[in-house]
Every structure is written in C-alpha cells, then in structure tokens.
Amino acid sequence: MTHITAGFMEYEALNKAVRSMEDDQITIEQANGQRYIGSALMDKHLFIKGTAGNALGCFLDGGTITVYGNGQDATGDTMNDGKIVIHGSCGDGTGYAMRGGCIYIRDSSGYRSGIHMKAYQEKQPLLIIGDRAGSFLGEYQAGGTIIVLGRNQDGRPPVGYFCGTGMHGGTMYLRCDTLPVSLPKQVSARDAVDSDKQVLSCLLDEYCTIFSFDKQMLLASHFFVLQANSAAPYRMLYTHV
Amino acid sequence: MDGCHQRIPLEGAFRNSSGCAISGIIDRSGKRFTAREAITSISVMHDRSNGLGGGFAGYGIYPEYKDYTALHIFYYSSEAKRACETFLEEHFDLINLSKIPTKKHPAITDVPLIWRYFVTALPTKLSFSQLDEDEYTARCVIRINREIEGAYVFSSGKDMGVFKAVGFPEDVGEFYMLDEYEGYSWTVHGRYPTNTPGWWGGSHPFSLLSYSVVHNGEISSYDANRRYIEMYGYACTLQTDTEVITYMIDYLHRRMGLTLEEVSHVLAAPFWSTIEQKEPKEREEYSYLRNTFASMLITGPFSIILGFKGGLMALNDRLKLRSLVAAEKAGRVYFASEEAAIRVIEPEPDRLWYPSGGKAVIVTLDSMQEGEEHGHQLSVSAL
Numbered sequence: 001m002t003h004i005t006a007g008f009m010e011y012e013a014l015n016k017a018v019r020s021m022e023d024d025q026i027t028i029e030q031a032n033g034q035r036y037i038g039s040a041l042m043d044k045h046l047f048i049k050g051t052a053g054n055a056l057g058c059f060l061d062g063g064t065i066t067v068y069g070n071g072q073d074a075t076g077d078t079m080n081d082g083k084i085v086i087h088g089s090c091g092d093g094t095g096y097a098m099r100g101g102c103i104y105i106r107d108s109s110g111y112r113s114g115i116h117m118k119a120y121q122e123k124q125p126l127l128i129i130g131d132r133a134g135s136f137l138g139e140y141q142a143g144g145t146i147i148v149l150g151r152n153q154d155g156r157p158p159v160g161y162f163c164g165t166g167m168h169g170g171t172m173y174l175r176c177d178t179l180p181v182s183l184p185k186q187v188s189a190r191d192a193v194d195s196d197k198q199v200l201s202c203l204l205d206e207y208c209t210i211f212s213f214d215k216q217m218l219l220a221s222h223f224f225v226l227q228a229n230s231a232a233p234y235r236m237l238y239t240h241v
Numbered sequence: 242m243d244g245c246h247q248r249i250p251l252e253g254a255f256r257n258s259s260g261c262a263i264s265g266i267i268d269r270s271g272k273r274f275t276a277r278e279a280i281t282s283i284s285v286m287h288d289r290s291n292g293l294g295g296g297f298a299g300y301g302i303y304p305e306y307k308d309y310t311a312l313h314i315f316y317y318s319s320e321a322k323r324a325c326e327t328f329l330e331e332h333f334d335l336i337n338l339s340k341i342p343t344k345k346h347p348a349i350t351d352v353p354l355i356w357r358y359f360v361t362a363l364p365t366k367l368s369f370s371q372l373d374e375d376e377y378t379a380r381c382v383i384r385i386n387r388e389i390e391g392a393y394v395f396s397s398g399k400d401m402g403v404f405k406a407v408g409f410p411e412d413v414g415e416f417y418m419l420d421e422y423e424g425y426s427w428t429v430h431g432r433y434p435t436n437t438p439g440w441w442g443g444s445h446p447f448s449l450l451s452y453s454v455v456h457n458g459e460i461s462s463y464d465a466n467r468r469y470i471e472m473y474g475y476a477c478t479l480q481t482d483t484e485v486i487t488y489m490i491d492y493l494h495r496r497m498g499l500t501l502e503e504v505s506h507v508l509a510a511p512f513w514s515t516i517e518q519k520e521p522k523e524r525e526e527y528s529y530l531r532n533t534f535a536s537m538l539i540t541g542p543f544s545i546i547l548g549f550k551g552g553l554m555a556l557n558d559r560l561k562l563r564s565l566v567a568a569e570k571a572g573r574v575y576f577a578s579e580e581a582a583i584r585v586i587e588p589e590p591d592r593l594w595y596p597s598g599g600k601a602v603i604v605t606l607d608s609m610q611e612g613e614e615h616g617h618q619l620s621v622s623a624l
Contacts, residue, residue: 008284008285011288031581032285032581032584032585033285033286033579033580033581033582033585035288050581050584051579051580051581051584053579053581054579070580070593072564072579072580072581073564073579089595091564091566091580091595092561092564092595108595110561110564110595111560111561111598134561134595134597135560135561135597135598136560160597161515181518182514182518
C-alpha cells in the first residue's frame with residue numbers, strides 16, 4: 001500500500017502522481033475536493049480519505065475506488081467498468097451516463113442519480129443507493145439497474161420528484177410500501193415478485209457484504225419494479241411546465 | 242456600460258462551460274469573525290473560477306457606523322468622482338469618506354479608484370421626496386449607476402459591505418485586506434463569466450441596500466425578469482444576469498413585504514405539476530405567488546446565497562441544476578458549491594445536507610425575532 005497526501009495539491013498533479021505509482025493499492029489522504037480522481041483507472045485500487053472531488057472515477061475502466069467519506073457531484077461519470085464504493089453519500093449526477101461497472105453508495109445520493117445510464121450486451125451497469133435519492137432518479141435511463149434501498153425511510157418512497165422522467169430502458173428497484181406520487185407516464189411500476197427478489201438477491205450480495213447490511217431483512221420488504229412503459233413512450237416534460 | 246471603465250479589451254468574446262463557486266458562513270450567535278475562513282473555503286474551489294471576478298460581502302463589519310449607509314464606489318476617472326461626489330453632497334450628509342484600503346497584489350490589476358462614504362440622507366431632501374430612507378437611498382444609487390459615467394456604487398447597505406474585483410477570489414480577499422474586518426456573516430464568490438464580460442462592476446456579490454447576492458449559474462429568463470423589474474424603477478446597468486436577482490429580491494422583500502420564504506416561492510416556483518400535489522393551503526399559496534409574480538420566476542440553472550441584515554438565505558433553482566451543500570456546527574451554518582469547501586474550514590460538522598431544488602434554507606441570528614426578516618410584516622394573505 002502506497003500513501004499520498006492530497007492536501008491542497010492541484011488535481012492534475014495528484015492524478016498524475018497516482019497514475020505513475022507502481023503499487024496497485026494506493027491510499028489518498030486528506031483529499032480536499034480534487035477533481036477526476038481515478039479517471040480512466042484500469043487496474044488499481046484507490047482508497048480515499050477526506051472529500052473526493054467532482055467526477056470521481058470518471059471513465060473508470062476496471063479499477064476500484066473506495067471512499068471513506070462523501071463523494072461530490074458526477075461520481076462515476078461515464079464509467080465503463082470497475083467499482084466505486086462510497087462509505088457515505090454523494091452529490092448530484094451520480095453515475096452520469098454510466099455504461100458499465102457498479103457504484104455502491106451506503107447512504108444517499110443527490111439529484112439525477114443514474115441519469116442517462118445505458119447498457120449493451122455484457123455491459124450492465126449497476127447503481128445501488130442505501131437510503132434515498134434526490135429528484136430525477138434515472139432520468140433518461142436507457143439500460144442497466146438502479147436500486148434504492150430506502151433505509152431509514154420508514155417505507156416511504158426513497159426518491160424525490162420526477163423519478164424516471166424520460167426512462168426508456170433498464171430497471172429500477174425501489175424498496176418502499178407506496179409508489180412515488182405521479183410517476184411519469186413513460187414509467188410502469190409493478191410489485192416485485194419472487195423471481196425479481198432472486199435477481200435482487202444476486203445484485204445485493206456484494207453491496208450488503210461491504211456495508212454489513214442484513215440482506216435477508218432488506219429482501220423481506222416490499223419492492224417496486226420500475227421499467228419503461230412501452231405503451232406510453234417518453235414525450236416532453238418541458239412543454240407543459 | 243460606458244467605455245471608460247476599462248482600459249483593456251473586455252473578455253467575453255468567447256463562451257466557456259459554466260463554473261463559478263459560492264460559499265457563505267454565518268455565526269448565529271452574532272459573534273464576529275474575519276473573512277479568513279471564507280477565503281480558505283473559496284480557495285479550495287479555485288478551478289471553478291477563471292480569475293475574471295471575485296468578491297465578498299461581510300455583515301456586521303461597521304459597528305461604529307451602523308446607523309449610516311456605507312457606499313462603496315468604483316470610479317474610472319477623477320471626473321466621475323467629482324460628478325458623483327457633487328451628487329452625494331446634494332443628497333446626503335457625508336459623515337466620513339476615504340479610499341477603501343487595499344494592498345498591491347500582482348494578480349489584481351487595472352484597479353479603479355475605490356472609495357467608501359458613510360452617509361445619511363439629507364433630512365430636508367428626504368422629507369421633500371416623501372420616500373422612506375431605504376427607497377430614497379436605493380433611488381440615489383440607481384441614479385448614480387445609470388447616469389454618472391464611470392461611477393458605480395457596488396455596495397449601499399448599513400453595517401455591511403461588498404468588496405469585489407477582477408481576479409481570483411482568494412486574491413481579492415488579500416487585496417482588500419479582509420483579515421482586518423470582522424462580521425457575523427460572510428459570502429464569497431469566484432467567477433467564471435460565460436456570457437458577459439469580466440469587469441469590476443460585473444463581479445459578485447451584487448448588492449442594493451443591505452441585500453447582496455452571489456450566484457452560480459445563468460438565468461435563461463434574464464430578459465423577461467429585467468423588463469419586468471425595470472418597470473418598477475430599477476436599472477440593470479452592470480452587464481450581467483445576477484443583478485436582476487438582487488433587484489427582484491429587493492422589490493419582493495423590501496417593497497412588497499413578502500417573507501424570504503415567499504420570495505423563494507416566486508423566484509424558484511415549483512412546476513405546476515408539483516404544486517398540484519401539495520396540500521390545499523400550500524397549493525393555494527404557491528399558485529397565488531406564481532400567478533401574481535409570474536414574470537419574476539427565474540428559469541435556468543442557479544444556486545445563490547443571499548446576504549441580508551441578520552441572515553443568509555441559500556436557494557437553488559427548482560431543478561437543482563447547480564450544486565449546493567449546507568452544514569451546521571455549534572451555531573455556525575455553512576453553505577458552499579462543494580462539500581470540500583465546507584470541510585476545509587469545518588472538518589466535522591454536526592450535520593451536512595444537500596438542500597433540495599427550490600427549497601430555501603434561511604438562517605438568521607439568534608437575536609432576531611420571529612418574522613423580523615420580513616420587509617413590512619405583510620403576509621401573502623394580506624396582499
């Protein structure tokens with residue numbers, strides 16, 4: 001394990017230093033919002049203490065990033081492969097245009113989480129959020145999977161307004177007892193059945209191990225499955241505001 | 242904007258992707274502190290600015306002159322200064338006047354003359370005008386900015402002051418020696434102008450009377466807002482969208498007497514579809530405000546921190562298209578565009594949260610009475 005202290009280092013210098021290190025286990029101490037940490041990383045494991053800056057793990061391509069704290073905006077922007085684990089919360093735009101790999105967030109995520117997430121053949125991105133997500137979760141989602149576990153929400157919908165606006169592919173699982181009010185017409189919702197729970201059980205395996213959550217307890221609750229409604233395709237949000 | 246205020250060609254011929262950084266701190270107990278933490282906070286977000294504007298607003302910084310209006314003025318020529326001072330003498334008692342102390346800084350260049358005046362309205366003029374003192378002062382400020390070429394009043398409140406320049410905000414803080422001022426709240430802005438020139442008057446905060454606004458974003462509705470507010474005697478003279486927010490807040494809060502929360506429901510009114518989902522009483526209030534002040538809805542991405550006498554208000558656009566983080570620790574409340582900018586000055590806040598779009602966070606001094614932040618104690622039901 002190699003250690004590097006970020007402090008007030010410029011993001012460019014920090015990222016260059018990380019890339020040039022031979023060790024594949026690197027701890028970054030005292031991060032102060034440096035951007036693009038782990039950009040396009042393929043094979044290393046970064047551990048970050050402090051506050052990781054915007055676009056953490058953007059274009060990530062196989063590496064692993066663990067943050068002991070919060071992420072800021074656009075965590076995992078356009079990531080292609082690999083894993084980002086956040087022992088805390090994230091800001092807005094988490095998993096922006098994500099096309100592979102997985103992002104595990106212990107607590108909450110801000111607005112537009114999973115926006116423009118997409119999938120193709122073996123590239124199946126996965127975003128799991130422990131507590132709740134802000135408005136516009138899965139906006140324009142075209143593929144992949146988003147799970148919001150609604151921990152500490154007492155069964156209330158763990159999302160804000162306009163969940164799934166413009167959704168035209170992929171799947172969202174929400175652990176709650178009631179549906180978010182006024183889901184857009186292009187989203188169809190149904191109760192999770194046994195076969196869904198089996199899928200969820202596989203998807204939640206690693207997440208629950210990392211954060212020591214009781215998977216069986218979570219799975220015993222009610223989940224909704226949200227998918228694109230092919231009968232009412234996405235039109236326009238902004239024409240009748 | 243006239244031609245004499247800037248000797249170098251104006252930036253603005255090209256467009257950049259938007260950035261900007263804002264930060265704000267308030268000590269609810271009223272304890273005063275220097276701008277050092279604001280400077281440290283904004284410096285962490287250096288890359289969000291590009292050196293074309295930075296500035297601060299401090300509240301509670303002039304206790305020895307707290308009953309007088311502090312005018313901070315840029316002059317681009319000595320003729321402008323003469324003309325402006327003649328105007329000031331005709332309308333105000335000048336209690337004290339001086340250059341604002343600055344320290345040479347290699348990154349702060351093309352410095353205009355920067356003067357400060359503590360004034361009070363001439364009683365005869367004031368009574369003849371049949372205006373209250375705030376309105377009288379506001380009209381004088383607007384008149385100077387509109388009519389006296391090369392003179393710009395950039396701060397006109399009581400017991401508060403704006404300090405701004407072209408440069409990175411951390412350099413601007415050193416330039417104005419803000420370690421030597423103590424206030425109970427500070428806001429700061431780092432600018433990355435995208436649509437209009439970077440010049441001294443165009444830096445944030447934008448201020449009128451004791452309101453000041455720092456803003457990250459851009460206002461798509463600028464012209465609609467400008468046309469509307471100019472009907473009420475305001476003049477947008479500073480070549481940037483943010484000033485219109487300041488004037489709309491002054492109009493709604495001071496002149497119309499809305500509460501700040503009601504002001505936020507006008508500026509960042511929810512979608513009609515969201516309003517429909519609210520409880521009947523709330524639905525009625527939101528609908529009333531959105532209909533009555535339809536032309537004051539701000540569309541486009543923004544996060545702002547409003548400074549006002551005794552408090553701060555942070556507000557995002559209803560879609561939350563710009564970031565905003567808030568935190569609290571033992572009587573202090575922090576706002577910033579990025580969490581890192583808070584943690585660098587308060588590593589272990591008691592609470593840290595991400596305010597929702599359109600949901601104002603209003604913080605006032607503990608000493609303020611409930612409702613004291615109203616302009617005139619007038620609620621919507623009385624309108």
